[in-house]
Amino acid sequence: MEGSTNSALTAFTTIFRRDIKLALRHRSELINPLAFFVIVVSLFPLGLSTDSRTLLQIAPAVLWISALLATMLSLESIFRSDYDDGSLEQLVLSEHPLSVIVLGKVAAHWCTTGLLLTLISPALAISLAFPPQNLGVLIWTLLLGTPTLSLIGSIGVALTVGLRRGGILLALLILPLYIPILIFGASAVDMSIDDLDVAGQLYLLAALLALSLTLAPFATSAALRVTLE
Amino acid sequence: MSPTQRQRLMVVVILVLGIGIAATLTLLAFQKNLLYFVTPTQIKSGELPQQRQFRVGGIVVEGTLQREGVKVQFDLTDTANSVTVVYSGILPDLFREGQGIVANGKLTDGGVFEASEVLAKHDENYMPPEVSEALETAKNLPQKFKGHPK
């Protein structure tokens, strides 16, 4: 038991480090989702109104939907470049369990997108007249929600990575599965503005994270095996 | 144990553990407040900021419905407290006194709830009118607002 756990852990950290390193080398891939997040959020005051009451009304939904779209647009980077240069096939054929490798790649993806989105979200929230004392709830929902987005997204990317025009199809496959996370995340942020108790929503987001952490790597590996053969 | 058996055992352990954690968290969540409408009591206690849109749910108090053209006014109660709701528009078919409804709108300065939308909750009983009348006479059908299921 010990041996296999250790080798799985090594596989995870090796893949995780490699993907992080690759992301740091391609700065634009790191910055693009963040820039997208900032631009989309700032479109709302421009298109709607700069009235702080209106902005506060829409702030939870705008922040969450923009974070969700930014994550979705960055999903392809989990497998795309590895698919193009053929290293994905090598990973599938390797002796290590594929689900562990997938988990390593998804973890790296979250650190380079979801985590960064969470970190810059307070600044954007403030620009939407969000009360600073409630920022904690926003950060918690994003911390619990964005990893789930990456995990579920990896299934969709694995299913569409072999297709030439997978972009819109990916959105069609993934967005319905994102809806529960959006509902709980945005409603928790919304309720926090009214100083209502949001523990229930946070527990549900954590439950979704636990469930997707358990099941998504297996689904993604199965999907990769189907689409790569 | 052979390596494949070991790996299978690991997978089963991980699945059981992960789903167990998810189930526990879900159960914890259900002990908390998940409602997306507030009660008249919460409005009365001043927990809610004015000028923001929210939903309020409760039962229409018997004998409080007043109509003036398209404008309607009625009291909404959760049996402990009540709030006055004003609304202009067509009420749904199932709107009647003693019935549970959800109103979406804003609280005005005077403590009156100004609804922009009124939605009726219809109960899950389907029966011919005669049966309902028979039930009504048999034991004054308690029409309580169906809250969050325990």
Place this chain on the structure above:
Amino acid sequence: MRIFQFFHRFASPREFFRIAGAMIPWFAAVTLVLLSVGLYLGLFVAPPDYQQGESYRIIFIHVPSAWMSLFVYMVMASAAAIGLIWRIKLAHVIAMSSAPIGASFTFLALVTGSLWGKPMWGAWWVWDARLTSELILLFLYLGVMALYAAFEERRTAQRAAGILAIVGVINVPIIHYSVMWWNTLHQGPTVTKFDAPSIHLSMLIPLLIMSVAFTLFYATVLLMRARWEVLEQEQRSKWVDEYLEQT
């Protein structure tokens, strides 16, 4: 063991094509009879409701199609799982033929729900949990169909779309229990409650007849679609040539 032999034979494409072809007329006939009886009982015999009057009668279309939208999804996901685990071609064919039928039932449930919602709730559409989940279910069906259509190779397409169907099945229990989770505008479940159904017998009977009719309708259309799918999939085999020469 006999029953295993039957299933084994049934699972071979050629036998399936033959047996399904023989079954379709019977299924279609029974569907037609049940649909007419159910509609007659529901629209003319059943009494009006004590609160909703005549407009509740849409229940006889709305509720069976909502049930079917879930049932077909379960069939699709189970068939996809069987196909993936035991590598049975016919199971994949059943799964992929189910998707468009299920999507149609979901669409019907949404449209009838919307028509019913207007007089009852005061709005064509309200974002309550069950309506929203039904809409998500429609998206899930569309996703499975789109993914199936995106691959050129049939085998890859079937298996990839099958995985997506299984992933989406996690959403189905959420739909079913969402009524209890969120306190919404939608009523609680009427018939599936474990205690006595809270619907009068004169309304329950046509509802159940309509549900059986919808299920048989699904079976009929499924067999028809699966037969064509099998024919296309096996177009290189000898029996298909023989069959096409005969007709």
